[in-house]
Amino acid sequence: MRLLFALVLLTIVACATASPPQPTPARAPDSTTVTKYRNPSQEDNDLYVQRVAEWVGTRKNEPAAQVFKNIQIEWLKGIPAERLLLIMNQGYSRALGVSCTHCHVEQDFASDAKRPKRAAREMAVMHRGVNDQLRQMQHLESPAGDRSINCFTCHRGAINPNQVDQ
C-alpha cells in the first residue's frame, strides 16, 4: 500500500517536472500592462466619467457625435457614447497618467481651449497612421489584423514619453 502511494507520488512529481516550460508570448498582451500600471488620478477620473455618464443617461449607445457637441476625429464619431468615455478614461488619461482636466476645461468638456486637447487630436491621427503602416508591412510574423500600437505604447503613463523613467 505504502509502495503504491509512493509510486503515485513519484508519477505526479515526474509529470509536473516533465510538463514543457510555458513559452513566452512574442507580444505581451495589453492586459498585463493594464494591471501593472495605475493612473494616480484614477479616482478623480472615475468621478468625471460617472458625472458625464449620468448626463448621457439612456443615450449611452447612441453615436458619440450625436450625444456630444465637438467630436471631430472621424473614427470616433460613430462609436457608442459610452465607449468614448472608456477610451478617454482607460485610453487617453491612463496612457499619459493625467486627470481629465489636463486636456479638458472642467466645466465644459466640449471646449478646445486647452492645448493638450488639441495635441491629443493630432496624436490620434498619428497613432492611426502608424497602425495603418504596421498592417501593410510584409515581413512581420504576426497576422496583419493583430498589429497595433496605442497611446500607452509610447506614453507609459507619462505626459512626455521621452521623459519616462526607464
Ligand code: HEC
Ligand atoms: C490627452 C487628452 C485628453 C484627456 C486626458 C481626456 N480627454 Fe476627453 N477628449 C479629448 C479629445 C481630443 C476629445 C475630442 C475628440 C474628437 O474631436 O473626436 C475629447 C472629447 C471628450 C468628450 C466629448 C465632449 C463634447 O461634448 O464634444 C468628453 C465627454 C470627454 N472627452 C470626456 C473625458 C473624460 C471624462 C476624461 C477623463 C476620464 C477625458 N475626457 C480625458 C482629449 C482628452
Ligand code: HEC
Ligand atoms: C509614437 C509614440 C506616441 C504615440 C503612439 C502617442 N504619443 Fe502622444 N506624444 C508622444 C511624444 C514623443 C510626445 C511629446 C512631444 C513633445 O512635446 O516633444 C507626445 C505628447 C503628447 C501630448 C502633449 C502633452 C502635453 O501636455 O503637452 C498629448 C496630449 C498626447 N501626446 C496624447 C496622446 C494620445 C491621446 C495618444 C493616443 C491617441 C498618443 N499621444 C499617442 C508620442 C506618442
